[in-house]
Amino acid sequence: MGFPWAILSCASTVYAAGAGTCCSRLSEELGTKVSFLSQPAYNGTESSYWSLQEAGLKPGCILHPSTPKDVSQAVSIIAATDGCNMAVKGQGHAPGAGFANIDGGVTIDMAGLNTTVLSPDRSVLGVGAGAAWLQVYQYLDPYNVSVAGGRNGLVGVGGLTLGGGISHFSPRVGWACDNVVNFEVVLADGTLANANQNSHSDLYRALKGGANNFGLVTRFDLETFPQGDISVSTFVNNVSKRGPVLSAFTDIISSPKFDVSVSLLVSFLYNSKSKAWTISNSAVYTQPVLHPPVFDQLAAVPSISNTSRITSVASLADEAPTSPLNWLFATAAFKPSAEFMLETFEILNNILYSFNPQGGVVWDIAFEPLPSVMLSHAAKTGGNVLGLQSDEGNSYIMLISALWLDSASNTAVEEVSREVLSVIESRAKAEGLLRKFQYINYAAPYQAPLASYGAENFEFLKRVSRKYDPQAFFQHRVPGGFKLVEQSQQELGVSNEEN
Template sequence: MAFAVNQDMVDRMRSVSALQAEAESESDVFKAAIKHLQEAGLEEVLYTPARQFGTYSERIGSYWSLTPRARPWAIVQPRNTEEVSKALKALVKTNGCQFAIRSGGHTCYPGSNNIVDGVTIDLGLMSQTEYNPETKLASIRPGGQWTGVYNTLEKLGVMVAGGREGLVGVGGLLTGGGKTYYTCRVGFACDQVVNYEVVLADGTITNANESENPDLFRVLKGGSSNFGIVTRFDMKTFPAHDVYDGIVTFPPSSGDAVIDAFIDFTKQLHVVDDAHILAMWVSMSQRDIAMLNGIPVDPAQPPDLTMVSMINMIMTQLDGVEASPSLERFMNVPNPINNTMKHTTLAKKVAGFLLPSNREDIWFSLNYKLDRRIIAKNVEVYDRLVKDIGERSPGCVIQMVLQPFPTSFGKHSTERGGNMFGLERFKDDSVLIIVAVEGSTPGFYDMAFPIFKAAVDEIEDYAKSVGGDFEFRYLNYCDGSQDPLSTYGPENIRKMKDAAAKFDPTGVFQTKVPGGFKISKVKTPE
């Protein structure tokens, strides 16, 4: 009997064949790590290229970006906090064994959440979200993605201030700080966490909150993976309700008007906190633009690789108000091409707002003072970047996203006990930018990285030259070559170093976990 075989089936069969033919490492360290993990009772959730190869391949393929899809010696997927403790103790006692920690796997620079010569602890089976109506707290496991969190909580009539894109993972966003739709009202996502359940380097399971391990509690708010593996976040909730949200698309010729509206909006966030915006300069194919705007596309239609440049204003009125004064100036920008504004919920919004997947990705982030000259320089450099990289890699996606970063964000954090960012020390409003490029042509990453980094360096140098430098880098957007922890201020650097020495005295998370930003690499303030 004949049957149809589509390309997806062919790719899967090729993948399985390749994995079956792949031998396991001959390393004695690998063999010892496997032995220790098996002795810890983790055989059922231990995957290697030669054993449970289907699940091994599936977990590697589940990374949003191609860039971190390394092939570790093995993947271990704990099902609960106790198994995280067992896995951690097994790997720590394996001499010479390094390991990676993955929650959602959305960070895209190489080595951030995966490893080659080592073992990846994959928290993907720990993705549950629970709600306690008495405490009004949501208990969220680290391996979930925000689409699932929001779907669960909205059905219960509540919401949390979490990620803004459906595939972003819980653990990385919250330990890195977490910019949310509600930062203008309640600070960062980490400011809404009231308790962390943490597995320390020696396997001890503990809690960190205002009364229990308060020093650990504080540094986990933005200090990333330097202190332990967080296995549960207890977060404040608020009533769920509709928002008025969508994308209004403009041609590049409307850029000056968008910049003026952006500056006015940022200034008014000190007194008005009812809306959230992203100003996105984007160059991609018509097909990708349609997908980003939620417009149905024919999957059988081959994509047109011709790059098109547009400005997408991604706007969310948090109270569901259509005629919001906060967004009026954006709505009055001339020559709109498309408008998808509508009433929706956050769960539906993030489920539909997905960046293109299965490409190699490079992200860089900067902050600089709110200055029209620097924004104009951004646009100038971006236009050259589109030309330089676009000519070398047809079909790539290049984005520059401007986000308001007023001083009120730091005030909200301080009111809630503070975090590691140290934003309270700044007196000037700023702009948070992410410049991102995605491509799938052979050798894309190696080709694009130096061009991309030079462009970001040019923006940073220009900001410094006009007195617009802002010494803060948002960790969750940074490339691995950047150094966000060093920008948190001397006091917070000391707090992180002290906490790392206290809760991880043997330096497990500094030496055996090479991925991520390490507080040990930051110079101790004098």
């Protein structure tokens, strides 16, 4: 029984030595842009993560680049140093441990690459990959234009866009990635390239949903559109009103003439300490129309509170940061059915009600539209790899979130989330309501969102990876996130089980 441990010990020693050499070389080339344990810049990055799981990892050093050239140099050095792995952090909003940080390797904190530049005709915004969406909206609002970006302003531009990206404006203009006209990207050999419809068009398409499997994006050039103030209504309901709330939600998302100004989020919140459920609805209308008729049915449901206002995009996105907690995401997509949504609540209540780990846990189960009109915009920039077709009809996405303080409960919370998701998906599949698609920005580490894009898109992603990264640097040396090689193995496992 000692043999595997000996291998692990040996591997750890080699890995640590490689990382130390790598950090030394980075420091020689990039000077004070490299920080080490206990230095202020290092501590600043470590304290900026959204989840405790990410903040708990300790890289050997952290690089704080200020130019794309810095990133290019760093990737070249890391790739040339055996035993040195890296992670890439934008705003650090992914909850999974290792998605944007690393133990013992090099974390590249992209926050310094946050420049926003609007073209003279205001049609394209160039934005550094380390920017947060709030910075983008604050920059654009005075020009009365906007871009398809994150709804929470604290989310980073890079992670959201490379995962597809749902925006308040998505029904009108598509996924965030559908509005990228050019990616500036550092490849595995350190080359700085531009990927667009005319140059590296295959890489351009792969980056639209393919996450961090192909290169390190340093700048996104985003198509803008005219935009002024918007309307937002917030309704809070007693859980006893779940029937009419879910009926109103289903009627809105099922409409064959889905209103492209609608951005709707219906959330069921559960606190394991109080064993209490609450329904919170965020009904955004991306025009300055107070009380738009499309939300009348939802607004008519008796509520605990009901507020509406006209506001700017930046003001709406300016959310208060949460205290550092442990977080978990998991997701699935379904065809519309109010009856099935009620079944979903019963499943959630039956499983979650008796689960109360030390320190408690808060669950947030959110539902949001995935209308076919949103999917129709992909073709305008050469398509994406998400595998969704507009002729498949309207759907909705479910996000299961959990947040808790006591890290000793991490495994237990994950196990419960797996159980909940498994039961809901099994029931949906039996009723013909389950969609294969898993939104990668909401997916749990145990899910396989890249494979959910379909066999054709998945094979395309693997071909592009082999072409631009023949040594599989971003598959093996950038281990965080969802990797094509790992999901290939998962698919093989599923195939073997079926046979």
